[in-house]
């Protein structure tokens with residue numbers, strides 16, 4: 033366990049959609065500079081956990097503490113302004129705007145102070161994602177799934193987040209595209225960005241994560257260093273049937 037205080041502390045989160053309870057006391061911590069992964073199958077509550085943190089689906093009970101401030105129930109725009117950038121799984125980009133315009137629009141909102149690696153600009157984003165630079169004039173609606181995923185991440189980076197929440201970035205992408213995306217996320221991590229990742233793709237998660245939480249039916253079944261799951265095949269099999 034790291035000795036630095038957690039930047040994000042999620043304590044005993046309980047969230048429901050109407051009468052249907054989905055999270056039954058989820059607690060997670062993320063420390064500065066860490067990549068933490070929430071691993072779990074379809075429907076276990078990965079997206080709901082992220083939505084609860086972001087204020088999109090406020091929890092019924094529990095706390096979300098960001099850098100010692102209780103942000104539970106804050107509206108999403110305030111959570112974003114506080115430094116949390118959410119990349120949703122459905123990749124909502126503007127189909128009629130070009131790649132450059134999608135990024136430009138994202139840079140016009142209220143901007144935060146520059147984070148660790150300095151403020152994000154379109155040039156810096158294009159350096160991280162050269163593919164997007166090549167496609168700068170192409171409308172978002174004509175991008176492939178992988179290109180759309182890059183643009184969704186890039187657009188969120190334009191808001192200079194301190195913590196990036198990535199919801200299933202590898203979903204629906206071809207293996208080679210997933211490898212490429214993993215390298216780009218690894219680069220963000222090496223630049224010092226703190227990342228909370230939700231994934232079903234265990235291999236992808238374990239390559240990137242420092243620590244993991246395995247989520248099952250809205251509760252944490254396991255938490256520990258990613259290395260433990262990488263090295264212990266029996267544990268991996270028990271927890272993830274792999």
Ligand SMILES: Nc1ncnc2c1ncn2[C@@H]1O[C@H](COP(=O)(O)OP(=O)(O)OP(=O)(O)O)[C@@H](O)[C@H]1O
Pocket residue numbers: 049052054072073074075076077078079080081121200232
């Ligand atoms: N808007 C909603 N209204 C009602 N139930 C919902 C809603 N969104 C999600 N759920 C239910 O909550 C549970 C958790 O869903 P969630 O999307 O958080 O899971 P997930 O782990 O992200 O799954 P996936 O890997 O498929 O994205 C599921 O049973 C789902 O059907």
Ligand SMILES: [Mg+2]
Pocket residue numbers: 078079080121199200
């Ligand atoms: Mg999900």
